[in-house]
Structures are given as C-alpha cells and as structure tokens.
Amino acid sequence: MKNKVTVxxxxxxxxxxxxxxxxxxxxxxxxxxxERIYTLxxxxxxxxxxxxxxxxxxxxxxxxxxENIALSASExxxxxVFVRAHGVTADSExxxxxxxxxxxxxxxxxxxxxxxxxxxxxxxxxxxxxxLFCLLxxxxxxxxxxxxxxxxxxYAVLESAxxxxxxxxxxxxxxxxxxxxNLAVQTTQNLAEWEKSKKIVKxxxxxxxxxxxxxxxxxxxxxxxxxLAENSDFMVVVGGKTCSNTAKLYKICxxxxxxxxxxxxxxxxxxxxxxxxxxxxxxxxSTPKRxxxxxxxxxxxxxxxxxxxxxQSLKTxxxxxxxxxxxxxxxxxxxxxxxxxxxxxxxxxxxxxxxATARLTQMFNVGDAVEAFVIRVSDVEGVAELSKKRTDSDRxxxxxxxxxxxxEVVSGKVLKAVAGGLTVQVDSVNVFVPASHSGIAKDGDLSxxxxxxxxxxxxxxxxxxxxxxxxxxxxLNALRRARTEEFWANIEEGKQYTGTVRSLTSYGAFxxxxxxxxxxxxxxxxxxxxxxxxxxxxxxxxxxVFVKSFDKETKRISLGYKTDDTNPWLxxxxxxSVGDVVSVKIVNMMPFGAFAEIMDGVDGLIHxxxxxxxxxxxxxxxxxxxxxxxxxxxxxxxxKQKISLSIRDLLVEEEPVEEATEEAAEEVAPEAVDAE
Numbered sequence: 001m002k003n004k005v006t007v008x009x010x011x012x013x014x015x016x017x018x019x020x021x022x023x024x025x026x027x028x029x030x031x032x033x034x035e036r037i038y039t040l041x042x043x044x045x046x047x048x049x050x051x052x053x054x055x056x057x058x059x060x061x062x063x064x065x066x067e068n069i070a071l072s073a074s075e076x077x078x079x080x081v082f083v084r085a086h087g088v089t090a091d092s093e094x095x096x097x098x099x100x101x102x103x104x105x106x107x108x109x110x111x112x113x114x115x116x117x118x119x120x121x122x123x124x125x126x127x128x129x130x131x132l133f134c135l136l137x138x139x140x141x142x143x144x145x146x147x148x149x150x151x152x153x154x155y156a157v158l159e160s161a162x163x164x165x166x167x168x169x170x171x172x173x174x175x176x177x178x179x180x181x182n183l184a185v186q187t188t189q190n191l192a193e194w195e196k197s198k199k200i201v202k203x204x205x206x207x208x209x210x211x212x213x214x215x216x217x218x219x220x221x222x223x224x225x226x227x228l229a230e231n232s233d234f235m236v237v238v239g240g241k242t243c244s245n246t247a248k249l250y251k252i253c254x255x256x257x258x259x260x261x262x263x264x265x266x267x268x269x270x271x272x273x274x275x276x277x278x279x280x281x282x283x284x285x286s287t288p289k290r291x292x293x294x295x296x297x298x299x300x301x302x303x304x305x306x307x308x309x310x311x312q313s314l315k316t317x318x319x320x321x322x323x324x325x326x327x328x329x330x331x332x333x334x335x336x337x338x339x340x341x342x343x344x345x346x347x348x349x350x351x352x353x354x355x356a357t358a359r360l361t362q363m364f365n366v367g368d369a370v371e372a373f374v375i376r377v378s379d380v381e382g383v384a385e386l387s388k389k390r391t392d393s394d395r396x397x398x399x400x401x402x403x404x405x406x407x408e409v410v411s412g413k414v415l416k417a418v419a420g421g422l423t424v425q426v427d428s429v430n431v432f433v434p435a436s437h438s439g440i441a442k443d444g445d446l447s448x449x450x451x452x453x454x455x456x457x458x459x460x461x462x463x464x465x466x467x468x469x470x471x472x473x474x475x476l477n478a479l480r481r482a483r484t485e486e487f488w489a490n491i492e493e494g495k496q497y498t499g500t501v502r503s504l505t506s507y508g509a510f511x512x513x514x515x516x517x518x519x520x521x522x523x524x525x526x527x528x529x530x531x532x533x534x535x536x537x538x539x540x541x542x543x544x545v546f547v548k549s550f551d552k553e554t555k556r557i558s559l560g561y562k563t564d565d566t567n568p569w570l571x572x573x574x575x576x577s578v579g580d581v582v583s584v585k586i587v588n589m590m591p592f593g594a595f596a597e598i599m600d601g602v603d604g605l606i607h608x609x610x611x612x613x614x615x616x617x618x619x620x621x622x623x624x625x626x627x628x629x630x631x632x633x634x635x636x637x638x639x640k641q642k643i644s645l646s647i648r649d650l651l652v653e654e655e656p657v658e659e660a661t662e663e664a665a666e667e668v669a670p671e672a673v674d675a676e
Contacts, residue, residue: 005299007281008228009340010221011238012292014245014285015328015367016113017044020085021288023111027080028056034077038069040092041084041142043111044286045243048265052288063092070099073106080107085286086142087112087120089149114366115187115215116143120150122211126182127151134158134167136197137186141244144186154179161196168204184211188218188245188285190252217326217367218245218285225249225282229256232280236269237262238295239284246284253282266294317341317384321374322391326367332360337370343384347372351387371395396427400468404458409475413453417446424456424470431458437471483515491557493547501541509533511545511559518557520545525561527568528601536561568601569641575599578633584645586627594619596631596645604643606631613651 013021020043027037037058042050050060061069066081073079081096096108112120119135127133133155137144144157158164183201185194194214201208229235235253239246241264254260257280263269279299283292317323317339325337325345335352337345347370349360364370372386373394403410403426412426422433433456440446460469499511499518508521525536537543545559576582576598584596584604593607612622623629635644 004277005279005281005296006228006232007292007296008221008224008283010217010224011281011283012285012287012289014113014215014217014221015326015338016115016215016217017085017285018328019113019366020044020082020111021049023109024053024058024082027082027109028058036069036073036077036079038079038081039084040066040081040088040096040108041086043082043084044240045086045245045284046240046264046286046288046291047242048240048291049286049288063088063095066092066095066099070103070106073103075105078105078107080109083108083110083112084142085111085113085116087116087146088142089146090120091149112146113187113215115213116146118365119147119184119187119211119213122182122184122213123147123150123155124152126180126184126209126211127155128153130179132156132179132181134164134181134183135186136161136164136183136189136194138244141186143188143244147184147186158197161193161200164197165200168200171204181205181208182211183208184213186244187213187215188248189214190248191219191222215367218248220326220369221245221282221285222248222252226252226256228280228282229253229260232257232278233259234279235260236279236281236295236299237283238264238281238292239287240264243284243286245286249282249284253280263295265291266298269295269298317343317374317377319374319376322371322394323374323384323386324369324371325386326369327364328366330361330364330366335360335364335370337372337386339384341384343377343379343382345372345386346383347386347388351375351385351389353389392428396429397466399427400429400431400458401461404461404468407457409455409457411453411455412470414449414451417450422446422449424454426456426458426468426470429468431456431468431470433470433472437469437473439472439476480515487514487516488552488555491547491550491552493549496544496546498542498544501537501539501543504533504537504539506532509537509561511543513545513557516555516557518545518547518550518559520559520561524548524559527562527566568599572599572602572643573636573638576633576636578636580633581630581650582633582645583628584631586623586625586629589619589623589625591618594623596629598643598645602643604631604633604645606645606647610634610644610646610648613648 024037024039024043031037038061039053039058040061040063042060043053044050054060061081069079069081083096093110099106100108123133123135131153133151135144135147135155135157137157138159139157148155148157156167158167181201183197185197191214194212198210229252235257237246237250237253237260239249241262246262250260250262261272281292281295281299323339323345325339327335328338329336333349335347337347339345349358352360370388371391372388373390374384375387376385378384410426412424412431415423415425415430421435422438424431424433435446437459438446438449440449454472455475456470456472457474458468459471459474462468497513499513501509502512502517503510508519509525510517510519522530522533525533530536543561545561548558548560550557582598584598586594587597587603588595593605594611595603596606597603608616608619611619616622629647630650631645631647632649633643634646634649637643
C-alpha cells in the first residue's frame with residue numbers, strides 16, 4: 001500500500017520572496033551584453049537557489065563592495081543590484097540612492113518584502129524621545145538588523161517571550177510610565193510566541209502599543225503546518241537551515257508530530273523510508289518549487305511528473321463559487337489574487353466598494369487573504385473575475401439572520417425616514433424599522449432620528465428579497481424595564497433624586513425620576529402656603545427631590561422638595577437675635593397692631609403699644625401698608641415660631657404710655673403671628 005503524501009498548499013515561496021526571485025529572473029532574461037547583476041547579500045535564505053543564481057552569473061556582494069562597483073558601471077557594462085527580500089539597513093539604502101544619483105549606469109532594485117518595509121516605517125515612527133521600541137525576533141537576522149537601523153532613542157531586540165519578560169523585569173519600571181512601550185515582531189516569528197509576549201507586556205505596562213507584524217502569509221503557513229502535522233504520521237520540512245521561517249515551521253511540526261525531519265533537498269532523505277501511512281510536506285518561504293517537487297517524488301515513490309500532479313491538485317473554479325485568494329498585486333484599479341487554481345483572480349475596484357474615492361493601495365497589501373464570489377471564469381484568458389462586494393453582502397446577510405436567531409441587540413445608523421418607518425444600516429445591510437417600532441410617539445416626527453446611531457433588535461427575516469425588519473422600541477422597553485427594576489431594588493427613604501417635572505395637578509407635582517414617577521404634594525413644595533404647584537415649579541423643570549415614603553406593591557412614591565436649607569424660620573434664627581434692629585415692611589394692620597415682613601416667609605408683630613412713644617387710636621394713625629421702617633426684635637418664641645417687634649424702643653420718650661392700653665389689646669388679640 002502506497003503512502004498518502006500531502007503537500008501543504010502554501011509550501012514554498014511566499015509572495016515577498018516570489019517577488020524578489022521573479023524580478024531577478026526577468027532581469028536575467030532581458031540582460032544584454034556585459035550587463036552585470038548583483039544581489040546585496042543572499043537574495044533569499046536558500047543555499048541551493050543562491051547557487052543556481054551564481055551559476056547564471058548573479059554575484060552576491062556586501063555593502064562594502066557597492067561604491068567600487070558603482071564607480072565601475074559604464075554604458076558598455078551597466079550594473080544592477082538587487083536588495084534581498086529581508087531588506088538592508090537605512091545607511092545601506094542611502095548609499096545605494098547616492099550611487100544611483102552619481103552614475104546613471106548604476107541601478108538598484110529594492111526587493112524588500114512589503115511586510116518588512118512596513119516594520120521599517122513602524123520602527124521609525126514609534127521610537128525616539130519618550131518611546132521604547134522593542135522587537136521580538138532574532139537579533140542577528142538580516143531582517144531584524146535592517147529594521148532596527150530605523151530606530152532612534154531607546155530600543156531592544158528580544159529573542160523570545162521569556163527574554164522579553166527578563167528585560168522588562170530588570171528595567172526601571174518607575175520610569176516606564178513616562179514612556180510609550182511599542183512592541184513589534186519579526187515577520188516570521190512563531191504566532192504562539194508573539195501572543196505569549198503580548199500577555200507578558202500587559203503585566204508591566206497599562207497602555208502598550210502592539211504592532212502585529214507577523215506576515216499574514218506566515219500565519220497561514222504556520223497554522224496549515226500545525227494542522228497538517230497533527231493529522232500526519234511523518235512530516236518533512238523543506239528549506240534552508242539558515243531560514244528563520246523554515247526553523248519556525250520545523251518547531252511547530254515537531255511539537256505536533258514526533259516523526260519530523262528537516263531537509264534542504266531530496267538528497268538528505270536518502271536512507272529514510274517511512275512506513276507511515278500519512279506523510280505531510282511543508283516548506284519555508286525561501287524554498288523553490290523544484291526542491292519541494294523532488295522531495296514529493298521521493299517520498300511518494302512515484303514516477304509521475306510533479307508538475308502534472310500539481311496541475312491535478314489545482315482547484316477548478318466555476319461561476320458562482322466562493323473562493324479565498326491571496327493578494328499578489330495591488331493597484332487602485334484592481335487586485336490580483338493567487339487562488340491556487342489554473343487562473344488568476346481579478347477584482348475590479350467597483351466590485352470591492354461603492355466609494356469612488358477609496359484607494360485600494362491603502363486598503364490592501366500583498367499577501368492579504370480576500371474572500372470573493374466568482375463572476376466569470378476564462379481558461380483562455382487565464383483569469384477569473386471576482387466580486388468582493390457580493391461575498392461581503394452574503395456574509396453580512398448571514399450575520400443579520402444570525403442576529404435574529406440570537407436576539408442580540410445591535411447598533412445601526414439611521415439613513416433616512418421613509419413611508420411608514422425608518423431605514424437603518426446594520427453591518428452594511430439596510431434594515432426596515434416600522435414607525436410603530438421606532439420609539440417615537442404615534443404621528444411623531446421620525447426624521448429627528450436620521451443620522452443618529454440607534455440600538456435595535458432584528459425581529460423578522462424575509463428571505464425572499466432579503467428583507468430584515470428591526471425594532472428600536474423593544475430595546476427601549478427592555479432598557480426601561482431594567483431601569484425600573486434597578487430603581488425599585490435600590491430605593492430607600494431619604495434618598496435624593498434629580499428628576500423632571502412631568503405634570504401638575506391642583507394637589508401636587510408629578511416628577512419623572514428616570515422611568516418611574518413620584519409625587520410632591522403641594523404642601524411639600526414650599527414653606528409658604530401656595531394655592532397651586534405652578535407657583536413653585538413648571539412642567540419640564542429639573543428639580544432635586546427626596547423620598548419621604550414609598551410602596552413597592554402599589555408603585556407609589558411620596559417625594560419631598562422643601563428642605564431645611566430653604567426653611568425661612570431657620571434662615572431667620574440663624575441670622576437674627578433678640579435686640580437686633582431690622583428694616584421691615586408693613587404688610588397688614590389690625591386693631592391691636594401691625595404685621596411686618598422681616599424676610600421672605602417670616603413676619604413679626606408690632607403691637608399697637610410698640611408703634612409710637614405716645615398713645616394712638618389705631619396703627620393706621622402712624623403707619624401705612626408697604627411702608628418700610630426700622631424695628632427692634634424684642635422677643636423670639638422658638639416653640640410657637642413667633643416674633644415681637646418694637647418701633648417705640650427706637651424712639652425718644654415724649655410722655656409715658658399707659659400700660660393698660662397694651663394689656664387691654666392683649667385680651668383682644670394674640671401678641672404675634674405664626675412665621676408661616
């Protein structure tokens with residue numbers, strides 16, 4: 001029985017490496033005469049491929065050789081230098097630019113992987129004064145050396161999560177809060193190690209900045225390798241021994257499958273004859289297809305051509321399929337995708353977004369995974385026309401259906417008021433909200449909600465026509481019930497609330513305390529007698545009240561409004577004492593004396609015997625209503641809240657006053673009046 005051999009679908013050159021090797025291959029094809037081609041360092045981490053380039057006249061040089069080679073470039077012997085996929089230092093880039101400016105026969109091509117270029121920018125923008133930039137990666141790796149050359153100020157390279165932990169533990173944490181900690185990661189780093197590192201950083205810093213710069217193709221490759229290893233009896237990892245990407249794959253596979261070997265080429269498999277039934281093959285990002293082919297043929301013990309096997313393994317696409325591809329080229333007009341098929345995927349800008357101002361070059365990067373709907377397939381042209389909008393629409397509709405099933409509350413933006421309701425956009429799907437479910441009163445103005453973000457539930461799905469109906473009202477009702485339950489669970493006598501006067505009656509004011517109403521009796525509104533609550537408050541006023549009593553069963557709440565702070569008698573006694581002279585206004589006159597207002601809500605009695613220093617027949621003989629006079633406080637009755645005043649005590653004596661007059665008056669009427 002032959003072994004079943006499975007090659008990972010993402011084995012071999014990644015888009016970044018493929019971009020670099022394709023560029024050199026094209027230059028070799030177009031090279032003329034004595035043109036010289038160099039790579040600055042090994043183009044990729046694969047000795048076999050670099051030896052192949054050397055056999056075709058491509059020479060690997062160091063940065064120290066560049067100036068002399070640039071000087072030797074001439075019309076008859078031009079020079080082209082290719083920067084490796086891992087990139088070079090900032091100083092090396094500057095030297096190459098300078099040499100190109102000085103000699104038009106010298107040219108260079110920056111083949112740095114776009115993912116690595118992005119980290120260069122991150123390192124530059126997130127290092128310097130007040131910042132600490134850390135990179136999780138191998139310090140001696142060319143990619144890392146290039147990245148760190150763009151740093152300023154304080155920075156560090158940590159090989160592992162444990163090393164990062166030690167670094168932070170030994171740092172001066174008392175100064176750490178003054179810096180922003182920025183952590184990025186080498187593109188080929190192990191995903192599990194990266195996740196572990198982020199958790200460690202959060203133990204030391206409250207607001208770190210994480211930059212998930214592991215190449216997404218690398219993530220996919222590592223995930224696929226783990227899954228394949230878990231389901232295989234024997235694993236072969238193919239790639240150069242200096243390739244960091246391949247080393248990570250080997251570690252992942254070895255942890256999942258004990259019988260894992262790492263080889264650079266098929267020759268290293270001599271003497272290995274696995275009897276296992278399931279054999280898996282993965283390859284690093286710098287492994288050429290022919291190396292994988294040789295390993296596959298040897299492991300499968302087949303004589304068929306690998307290209308034919310690969311051809312058979314390629315997906316067949318049909319109109320109406322949904323596929324996932326990986327971006328290989330981006331312009332603002334379209335995306336090109338590797339679909340793992342015989343054809344290249346093409347997505348035009350209008351099949352991605354309706355926004356005419358959108359720029360695809362800012363939305364997508366080479367290596368991004370994109371799911372799309374197949375519109376048309378042409379084997380002759382070698383392309384498949386795709387639509388991302390269609391896939392997004394289908395996915396969003398499925399999400400809406402799922403929201404109906406789960407009953408989850410979601411947010412949406414009200415786009416417009418239409419006949420009978422509102423159109424609300426939820427996850428790019430237009431949801432109709434009937435007027436009766438809008439939360440607006442019947443015949444109310446629905447347009448007040450246009451432009452607002454609202455919470456709603458999907459209450460009905462109509463698959464035909466893909467129509468969804470939502471309700472804002474059910475969410476508002478649920479919130480109202482929750483607030484009401486919370487209110488009654490926490491109410492207690494004396495507790496203060498700020499509420500809004502909702503309505504007035506002859507006997508009191510009803511106050512909305514947040515979905516629950518309470519009543520302030522008219523007698524509780526003011527210390528002075530008032531005929532109607534409108535004399536104190538108006539509908540819409542926001543007032544502070546306190547709970548006097550409540551009944552949870554009948555849902556009735558009695559509220560108080562007037563407080564000791566506004567009690568006129570307390571305000572008076574805190575301000576005045578017996579013997580004080582005050583300005584008072586005459587407000588009423590009786591046969592036995594005159595009543596005078598001392599302050600708002602507090603009156604005192606000036607007995608007829610205390611109005612003048614001579615006998616008078618009645619108070620009106622001397623005083624007038626509204627007249628303001630000075631009077632002396634001669635008595636304060638705290639228990640009865642009565643005040644006696646005297647004008648006579650402030651006048652010069654002209655003749656004795658008969659005391660009997662005062663005594664006779666006392667028999668007719670009380671000496672003072674209630675403060676209220």
